[in-house]
Amino acid sequence: MSPLLIIIFTLFPISSLSQTIQQYDDCTTKLYSCGETIRWIRYPFWGHDRPSYCGLPEFHLTCRDDDGLTTIRIIGITFRVLSINQNFSMITIARDNLQEEPDPCLLESVDSMIVNRFDDTVFSYAPSRILFLGIYIECVVDMRSAPIPDRNKLDCLGDGTKIISFFREELVYFSQDSCKRNITAPVLKKAFQEFKQNETMSLGEVLKQGFPIAYKVDDGGICSRCESSGGTCWSNFTSSVPSCLCPDGMPRLVCRGSSGANWKVKVVIGVAVALPSLLLIFMIYCIMKSSSSNCIATFKHKTMDDKRVEAFIMQYGSVGMKRYSYVDLKKITNSFQVKLGQGSFGIVFKGKLSDGRLVAVKILHSFKGSGQEFINEVASISRTSHVNIVALLGFCFEYQKRALVYEFMPNGSLDKFLIHHVPLEISEHIGIKRLYEVALGIARGLDYLHRGCNTRILHLDIKPHNILLDEDFCPKIADFGLAKLYSRKESMVSLLEARGTIGYIAPEVFNRNFGRISHKSDVYSYGTLILEMVERGINIEVVGSGLTNELNFPYWIYTRLKKDEILLDGVTTIEENGYVRKMTIVGLWCIQADPGQRPSINEVIEMLEGSIEELEVPPKPFFSSPLQSPNHHVLTHHEE
Known part of the structure; x- marks a missing residue:
């Protein structure tokens, strides 16, 4: 086949794949963030700036502009999302109408429906971490035969004698003639234990802390294999089963080793345009700095290192961290004006993102090591989410310029x-x-x-x-x-x-x-x-x-x-x-x-x-x- 035909057949799929390539970029860079606590959330969640094809229908998150809080609809009920732990596939939620005024009397019988139907969805309870309270509103109870501690009584339009409202840990059944409403409400077990030990704490505060639930995605291992090969999970919204999308815009089971049209074109054009100029500059540098044989050996070594790191970036491209250019870092750090410290692997500068957040930018020594420290850092910390682990927000890999962008720690080391x-x-x-x-x-x-x-x-x-x-x-x-x-x-x-x-x-x-x-x-x-x-x-x-x-x-x-x-x-x-x-x-x-x-x-x-x-x-x-x-x-x- 002639070179002209190769180029024609190589370029032809680009227009048809441009949309899915853009969708891949959207799903790997546009992670869901809202407020201060819900940050950098990836598949299967979507919403806000994150497109619907980057998640599954049941995982739609809504970011409220007025208070920066996140909500989710499950079995027709709006819950406030308090936290999401994607390492353990766990989400903590609470009834949205109990957040401003956590009054147990505002609960409706729909909470009993939660208990009965919740496990029929992709969400399920974490039984070791929750317990179910029975809340009984406006009941006619003989106090002599069923004594109720004063602390268990609720002020729900009762007169405190013949008609009372109360709660208890052991679920019992009261007929409609006995109580106006019987409610079964899930609560965080740890919060309820604190309530029993703290006399000043109210039941409403327990309900406000919500309860954890686990979520599951029926992917058959598709997502883990996909992401480990450099792809991203996505959905066309016609099915609840996810699929794998690769950087070249092609759906595959795994992406590693794939060579789509987009990659081919970039390589062909990039080599044809840049190679002569790069070789000329490189040879001039070699003549000025060292013998040509030593310089060529160094070039080969660094080229292999760069390929190794680029391959790693492709593999971990969907972990949710932003890739910055070196120009971006100069802007963030005001041309590296404020130095925070220096270690064996690089220098750390203070910076500020466009949204006002302070960050620490660690510029790694360009020619130190094989790039393994860069790979270790990104691979390790991208898997973590813990209050005692520093958050890695992004990185830069641009020729020999390598940098890591962290959350800023005001009190230093x-x-x-x-x-x-x-x-x-x-x-x-x-x-x-x-x-x-x-x-x-x-x-x-x-x-x-x-x-x-x-x-x-x-x-x-x-x-x-x-x-x-x-x-x-x-x-x-x-x-x-x-x-x-x-x-x-x-x-x-x-x-x-x-x-x-x-x-x-x-x-x-x-x-x-x-x-x-x-x-x-x-x-x-x-x-x-x-x-x-x-x-x-x-x-x-x-x-x-x-x-x-x-x-x-x-x-x-x-x-x-x-x-x-x-x-x-x-x-x-x-x-x-x-x-x-x-x-x-x-x-x-x-x-x-x-x-x-x-x-x-x-x-x-x-x-x-x-x-x-x-x-x-x-x-x-x-x-x-x-x-x-x-x-x-x-x-x-x-x-x-």
């Missing part, structure tokens, strides 16, 4: 609060109790990475620099450049090289004689981190008592712990002493050289939240990494 002689105004905000709360938040974030994600994630670089603090000092784990993803079926992880930061690396990471790499490796780093927090919290320079350098700190504090001397001369109250003792015991358990002796991170949470009397002192640590100053080196497979 934890390391600046762990330096002695910090300014008084900073010290007042990060006392012993606050440090304990930060330690607990970091543990919850790690527990989510280890157990909460569909794909388990080892962070492998837990340290103060990678813990960011928002305006309320809520900690968020950041910097997933060294992270390792592995299946939930795997208990151990294989690494070809050590990765992490000196002072925080678990011994088994750099010496397999200590054991296999697993989630316990993150636990070790976490233990080192909270011992460093303890060191900052008790003010070693005041306590003294034989501590000569940071390397001795775990042994020094272990000795004081065994002597029950911890640590009243460095803290001011019994409560603070309890926090320090808990963190110390947990930290020492976490840095045990044998991974088998370390607790899992969910056990760490139980220890931190439990009673101090139940904690056992661990064995004396015989191997410990030194606590580090802010300037320490990172060992990774990137530095070759």
Whole structure:
């Protein structure tokens, strides 16, 4: 076939595919966002700016312009959407008419219909997290034979004696002659337990917190296979079964390796137009900078790296993050005017999006490594959604310019609060109790990475620099450049090289004689981190008592712990002493050289939240990494 005919047959399908190519772009970039809590929602949901073909009919979300809240219609009833967790296919909803004035008396018998019909839809209850209350309106009840606690009574036009309204946990049946209305209402079990313990809390407040439901999409695994191959799930709205749409506008079961017409045309035209100019510029650069043979070898290496990253972007193109150009980043950061910090992989600048949100833009070192840190970061964090994990909003990959756009953390990283002689105004905000709360938040974030994600994630670089603090000092784990993803079926992880930061690396990471790499490796780093927090919290320079350098700190504090001397001369109250003792015991358990002796991170949470009397002192640590100053080196497979 002649070259002319090849071009004609290649170009011909473009016009017919242009609409579906645009629809692919819409479904991967136009994610549903409304207000402050419902953000970046993808398939099967649609609504607002997200077109209907990007979701399924039952998952239509409505964004109210007046208050920025989201609603959804299920079995003919309008619910307010309080949260959506797409990792667990869970949505929390509440009756919309109970939000402004949460009065149980406003409930109608339709709530009983919810209970009877709800599981017939694509939505179903989460039985372990809810309970059903019986609410009985305007009943004639003999109080002597059926005594009802005063707190269970409701003020629904009753006179408090012969005609009353009330609720109870055990569902019973009252005839219409006995009660005007019988209502069965689902509520969040945790909220109702709080209600029983808090005398000032009303039943209306319980109802306002809504209840969780699970949703299911009958896709037979289509969507997971589609998205992992670079496609996006969509619907033509004539069926409730989703299908896979590929970047070239063609529907397929999987997209990886597909080479649609759009891709062909771009390659043919791009190579024909750009190649001569690029080669000329490249050869001039080679002559000026180095020998041609070395330069050509470098060119081949970087070209393979770029192809690797581009292939990754195609694969993860539907995770919902925006791709920015370098020009966009210059505008967002006002030409990189405000520098927030610098690490081993890049420089972080402060920026502002067009909608007014502040962001942190991390510009990665262009020629550092093979791009694996970029791939790790996007692949890992795009799978997460947790209050203690920093949110990745977008990225830039443009030739050798690579960048990541994060939510902005006003209080910066934890390391600046762990330096002695910090300014008084900073010290007042990060006392012993606050440090304990930060330690607990970091543990919850790690527990989510280890157990909460569909794909388990080892962070492998837990340290103060990678813990960011928002305006309320809520900690968020950041910097997933060294992270390792592995299946939930795997208990151990294989690494070809050590990765992490000196002072925080678990011994088994750099010496397999200590054991296999697993989630316990993150636990070790976490233990080192909270011992460093303890060191900052008790003010070693005041306590003294034989501590000569940071390397001795775990042994020094272990000795004081065994002597029950911890640590009243460095803290001011019994409560603070309890926090320090808990963190110390947990930290020492976490840095045990044998991974088998370390607790899992969910056990760490139980220890931190439990009673101090139940904690056992661990064995004396015989191997410990030194606590580090802010300037320490990172060992990774990137530095070759």
